Amino acid sequence: xxxxxxxxxxxxxxxxxxxxxxxxxxxxxxxxxxxxxxxxxxxxxxxxxxxxxxxxxxxxxxxxxxxxxxxxxxxxxxxxxxxxxxxxxxxxxxxxxxxxxxxxxxxxxxxxxxxxxxxxxxxxxxxxxxxxxxxxxxxxxxxxxxxxxxxxxxxxxxxxxxxxxxxxxxxxxxxxxxxxxxxxxxxxxxxxxxxxxxxxxxxxxxxxxxxxxxxxxxxxxxxxxxxxxxxxxxxxxxxxxxxxxxxxxxxxxxxxxxxxxxxxxxxxxxxxxxxxxxxxxxxxxx
Amino acid sequence: xxxxxxxxxxxxxxxxxxxxxxxxxxxxxxxxxxxxxxxxxxxxxxxxxxxxxxxxxxxxxxxxxxxxxxxxxxxxxxxxxxxxxxxxxxxxxxxxxxxxxxxxxxxxxxxxxxxxxxxxxxxxxxxxxxxxxxxxxxxxxxxxxxxxxxxxxxxxxxxxxxxxxxxxxxxxxxxxxxxxxxxxxxxxxxxxxxxxxxxxxxxxxxxxxxxxxxxxxxxxxxxxxxxxxxxxxxxxxxxxxxxxxxxxxxxxxxxxxxxxxxxxxxxxxxxxxxxxxxxxxxxxxxxxxxxxxxxxxxxxxxxxxxxxxxxxxxxxxxxxxxxxxxxxxxxxxxxxxxxxxxxxxxxxxxxxxxxxxxxxxxxxxxxxxxxxxxxxxxxxxxxxxxxxxxxxxxxxxxxxxxxxxxxxxxxxxxxxxxxxxxxxxxx
Numbered sequence: 001x002x003x004x005x006x007x008x009x010x011x012x013x014x015x016x017x018x019x020x021x022x023x024x025x026x027x028x029x030x031x032x033x034x035x036x037x038x039x040x041x042x043x044x045x046x047x048x049x050x051x052x053x054x055x056x057x058x059x060x061x062x063x064x065x066x067x068x069x070x071x072x073x074x075x076x077x078x079x080x081x082x083x084x085x086x087x088x089x090x091x092x093x094x095x096x097x098x099x100x101x102x103x104x105x106x107x108x109x110x111x112x113x114x115x116x117x118x119x120x121x122x123x124x125x126x127x128x129x130x131x132x133x134x135x136x137x138x139x140x141x142x143x144x145x146x147x148x149x150x151x152x153x154x155x156x157x158x159x160x161x162x163x164x165x166x167x168x169x170x171x172x173x174x175x176x177x178x179x180x181x182x183x184x185x186x187x188x189x190x191x192x193x194x195x196x197x198x199x200x201x202x203x204x205x206x207x208x209x210x211x212x213x214x215x216x217x218x219x220x221x222x223x224x225x226x227x228x229x230x231x232x233x234x235x236x237x238x239x240x241x242x243x244x245x246x247x248x249x250x251x252x253x254x255x256x257x258x259x260x261x262x263x264x265x266x267x268x269x270x271x272x273x274x275x276x277x278x279x280x281x282x283x284x285x286x
Numbered sequence: 287x288x289x290x291x292x293x294x295x296x297x298x299x300x301x302x303x304x305x306x307x308x309x310x311x312x313x314x315x316x317x318x319x320x321x322x323x324x325x326x327x328x329x330x331x332x333x334x335x336x337x338x339x340x341x342x343x344x345x346x347x348x349x350x351x352x353x354x355x356x357x358x359x360x361x362x363x364x365x366x367x368x369x370x371x372x373x374x375x376x377x378x379x380x381x382x383x384x385x386x387x388x389x390x391x392x393x394x395x396x397x398x399x400x401x402x403x404x405x406x407x408x409x410x411x412x413x414x415x416x417x418x419x420x421x422x423x424x425x426x427x428x429x430x431x432x433x434x435x436x437x438x439x440x441x442x443x444x445x446x447x448x449x450x451x452x453x454x455x456x457x458x459x460x461x462x463x464x465x466x467x468x469x470x471x472x473x474x475x476x477x478x479x480x481x482x483x484x485x486x487x488x489x490x491x492x493x494x495x496x497x498x499x500x501x502x503x504x505x506x507x508x509x510x511x512x513x514x515x516x517x518x519x520x521x522x523x524x525x526x527x528x529x530x531x532x533x534x535x536x537x538x539x540x541x542x543x544x545x546x547x548x549x550x551x552x553x554x555x556x557x558x559x560x561x562x563x564x565x566x567x568x569x570x571x572x573x574x575x576x577x578x579x580x581x582x583x584x585x586x587x588x589x590x591x592x593x594x595x596x597x598x599x600x601x602x603x604x605x606x607x608x609x610x611x612x613x614x615x616x617x618x619x620x621x622x623x624x625x626x627x628x629x630x631x632x633x634x635x636x637x638x639x640x641x642x643x644x645x646x647x648x649x650x651x652x653x654x655x656x657x658x659x660x661x662x663x664x665x666x667x668x669x670x671x672x673x674x675x676x677x678x679x680x681x682x683x684x685x686x687x688x689x690x691x692x693x694x695x696x697x698x699x700x701x702x703x704x705x706x707x708x709x710x711x712x713x
Contacts, residue, residue, distance in 0.1 A: 040366040041388055124535060144535035145691060232479050233534040234688035235680065249363045251676040252388070 030258050038255035040248070051259035060235065061260055064243040065267070071153060071239065072218040078158045079214045080207070083165030088195075090166070091173045101170070105163040112160070116227025119156045123148070123228075149229045149237035156224055161217065165210045172206040173199070208279035215275060219268050240264050319612040320349040324368060324375035326361035326597065327424070328354055329562055333633040337626070341619060348612055376613045380421050380600045382412045382671025383505040393420040394603035399614050401621040404640040412501040412671060413598050421598030422617055425636035428593040428656035428665075429487055429557030431579045437461070437468050437552045448579055450588035451517065455524060461552050462528050473528040473552050475545040478690045479537040483555060484522070485683020486670040487592070488581070492518040495586045499667025501594075507672075510707045512700050517584030519696050525555065526690055534690045543567060555581065558637065558652040565650075578652050580659070587666065591659035594668020595639055674710035681706045 034051055037044030055061055086104050090097045107115070123142040131139025142148040176199060184194045222241040225231070231238035231246075238246075244264065248257035325334070331354045338350040353375070355364040365378055369392070380389060396402050397419040402410065405423055413421030431454075438445055441464050443457045461473045477483050492514040497503040512518070526533050530545060542560045545551045547567040554560075558578070565572035582588035601613045620626045621640050630636050631647045637657050638645075645661070648654045659665055670678050682703050688694035 039388065041369065042391075141532040141535070144532035229535075230479065232481075232684070232687055233691055234684045234693070236688075246676075246680065249360075250680060252362070252384075 031262060033255050034259040034262050036255050038258070039252055040254040044255065047255075051256045052263065054256065055260045055263055058260075060238075061240075061243055061247075063236075064238045064240050065264075067150070067237065068219060068221075068239045071150065071157075071221075072215060074150075074154045075157045075161070075218045076211060076214045078154060079161045079165055080210055082158055082162040083210065084169050084203075086162060086166040087169035087173055091170060101166075104166055107160045107162075108164045110160075112221075112223035113227045115156060115160055116224045119152065119159075120228050123152050143229055144233060146233065146236040149233070152228055153221075153225065153237065156228060157218060157221065160224070161214060165214065168210050168213075169203060169206050172203040176202050204279070204283045208276060208283065211279060212272060212276055216268060216272055219271075318347050318349045319608055320351065321377060321609060321613050321616060322373075322375040323350060323352045323377045324365060324379070325352065325354055325377070325599075326356065326379050328356050329559070330634045330636075333629065337620070337629050337633075340625065341616060345615075348616070350616065374602055374604060376602050376605050376609050377617070378600055378602065379424075379597050380413065381597055382501055384671070384675055386413055386415055386420055389600065390415070390420075392600075392602050392604055394601040394610050394614075395419060396422055396601060396614060396617075399618050401618050401640065404622055404642060406639055406641060408667070409595050409639045412595065413600075421600050422621070423595040423639035424597045424599065425595070425630070425634070426593055426639045426656070426660065427557050427559060427596050427637065428578075428591045428659070429555065430581050430591050430656075431553045432546070432556050432560065432576055432652065433553045433579060434546070434549055434551075435575050435577055437470065437549070440468055445577065445579060449582075451520065451582040451584045454579075454582055458524060458528050458553075468552070469549070470552055471545065471550045472530045474525045474530075475536060475541040475551045475554050476522075476525040476529040476533045476690075477536045477538055477541040478526075478533040478687050479535050480541075481679040481683025481687070483538070483683075484686045485678040485681070486673075487557070488522065488555065489518065489678060489682055490668060490670040491521075491581045491592050491666055492583055494592065494666045494669045495583060497667075497669045497672070499665075499669065501667065501669045501672040504669040504672030508708065508711045510704055512704070514583050514586055515700055517582070517586070520584060521581060522686070522689075532691075534687045547571065553579075558650065558656055561635065561650045561652050573651070576651060578655050580664075583666070587664075590664045590666045591656055592666040592668060593637075593656060593660045596668075674707055677703070677706055677710060 033043070035048060036046055086100075090101050090104070094100075110118075120143065127139045127142050131137065143152050180198055180202070181194070184198050189197070220241055221239055222245070225237070225239045225242050229237045231242055240260075241264075244257050244260050247260060248254050323338075327334075331352075335352055338352055342348060342350055355361050361379065365375075368375060368378075374392070380386060380393070386393065395418040397417075399422065401422050402419045406426075409423045409426075410419055410421075413419060433445065435445070438457075438461075441461050443460060448454050448457055458473050461468070461470070465471075465473065493504070493510065493512070496511055496513045497507060530536065530551060541554050542556060542563050546554045546556075547564045549571070561572060564576065568575075578591075580589050580591045583590070599617055601610055601617070603610065605613075621630065621638075622642070627638075627643055628647075630638060631643060632649065635648075635650055635653065637648065637653045637660070645654075645657055648657055682699070685694055685699045685702060689696060689699055
């Protein structure tokens with residue numbers, strides 16, 4: 001830190017320049033465009049906050065925001081629950097735990113679009129065949145209603161992200177000192193008590209990281225949404241990212257879409273920061 | 287130590303330089319005229335590139351570069367970024383009046399080309415502004431109920447007898463009653479997930495008469511009345527009732543490939559563009575087993591085929607005069623030279639939108655029937671390019687999904703669609 005020589009800045013330069021060009025500049029330009037009537041071809045005139053005012057009254061945008069929030073809550077709970085459970089399973093002394101780790105992590109290696117199509121097949125074909133076989137009406141017609149579309153997305157997302165979150169939990173679980181575990185044995189703690197009072201507080205930092213990741217990923221979800229339901233039926237399973245994309249590219253209201261994107265950015269940043277702040281306070285220091 | 291430091295210095299300079307160099311694009315230095323074509327029709331990409339090569343051989347000074355980006359909204363987005371990057375194409379595609387208005391500053395007048403002169407009457411309506419012709423039609427396309435000839439024959443139904451709604455309904459009921467012996471899952475496959483099938487194509491059939499079959503009338507209209515809305519509902523209900531369920535999540539590939547091509551349904555509402563997909567699955571079935579029937583509009587014309595121009599070629603007016611002229615020559619050659627004519631019909635499988643073509647060369651049965659209807663003037667125009675932006679798919683098509691699920695009544699759909707049309711035209 002003490003010597004900020006020429007080569008210091010030269011080494012930093014490329015990274016700074018790249019960051020400026022691909023992150024800050026688009027953000028600044030985007031903010032500017034959101035105050036105009038830009039249609040993707042011509043910048044148009046300056047209209048102040050009118051795009052923002054229309055956006056917060058736009059029922060479809062609000063619906064998608066609400067749907068995304070519901071989706072995020074459901075998937076954050078499910079992903080972290082499954083992820084932690086998997087981590088506990090593979091860190092316990094069972095055989096083939098290395099193989100299981102690989103298997104659980106695998107879905108994360110498949111791209112979101114492909115996953116969407118695979119699960120579309122499972123939901124519409126496999127589910128309905130099984131439903132027909134065992135005579136369960138509720139397994140038929142998945143993805144054709146709002147509720148099944150919602151749970152379809154949650155299942156898909158949980159299946160994909162759980163393995164990833166599991167890896168984070170594993171790292172923290174293995175970092176727990178054996179002495180503490182042994183001490184709890186000596187004190188006669190039941191496995192449940194051990195988990196609740198020893199392990200759980202010690203993996204709290206993992207919660208901060210995992211929740212941050214799952215939160216921002218669920219909010220920004222686009223490709224799985226596109227390939228699984230494409231917003232249908234009747235745009236009721238449309239998430240914010242897709243709603244913004246459609247505003248921009250099917251109705252050609254680029255400036256308006258940009259304003260929505262800025263609102264979305266603020267909402268996500270706000271929620272994420274609050275989440276990190278509260279989780280940080282919960283972490284215990286040894 | 288000294289050496290290490292200077293090495294590091296050098297490395298950082300190289301890195302920074304490389305980053306900056308990557309940002310500036312290379313300029314090609316050629317004396318030839320180079321025409322960049324940016325087009326959306328994936329289906330005929332290879333054949334089109336072959337034809338362009340033939341043209342390059344005939345005209346040594348001309349270099350044609352073709353870029354193809356898949357249809358629909360992706361093309362529009364890609365075209366915008368292409369223009370924004372400063373790397374503007376010389377020839378690109380426009381869809382209808384809205385595109386013409388958006389790109390007006392970048393479209394050259396093509397009225398002096400011989401292709402514009404040969405274009406069939408009415409085909410230039412959508413791209414004519416203040417007496418200037420700003421686009422040249424790709425081809426004609428049409429849609430209706432594509433049916434399985436064998437199934438109809440086995441059920442004892444004569445397709446030529448289906449000329450109005452009541453005869454269609456009777457035939458559908460007949461097929462439905464015999465579907466087990468015919469090996470059918472259902473009579474129809476209605477792809478409610480594809481909002482363009484319901485919200486654009488089907489609605490167009492019933493709205494075109496209201497707008498005199500003219501896309502500009504639709505584009506200029508402040509409101510929509512749904513004069514033939516009742517017939518619209520009937521045809522939709524008929525398809526939905528006798529379709530493979532659930533219709534709201536049924537998609538294009540299920541409809542065309544899985545259900546129709548494998549002969550599990552008797553009829554689908556689609557156009558001549560599906561020929562390639564069906565041929566890819568069962569060439570013999572595509573060639574001999576299918577044909578197309580019109581969609582009846584009750585109270586209007588019950589035996590007419592919706593035929594229209596899906597896309598137009600536009601020439602970029604921001605280019606040098608030399609490039610513009612060369613682009614026009616190429617398009618002229620494509621549609622009016624002997625070799626061009628032959629390739630357009632035989633290799634592209636296009637229904638020509640220009641005069642002077644030999645219709646007997648049209649190979650696929652769907653295009654042939656559609657061309658016959660068009661020759662007999664039994665057509666309904668395509669006006670959906672004149673709908674307010676996003677209205678057909680995002681408003682009407684999406685609401686039809688809710689209707690198919692039983693979450694919305696027909697009256698609500700119509701009222702909501704009327705409102706949406708009015709409010710988007712009021713802006």
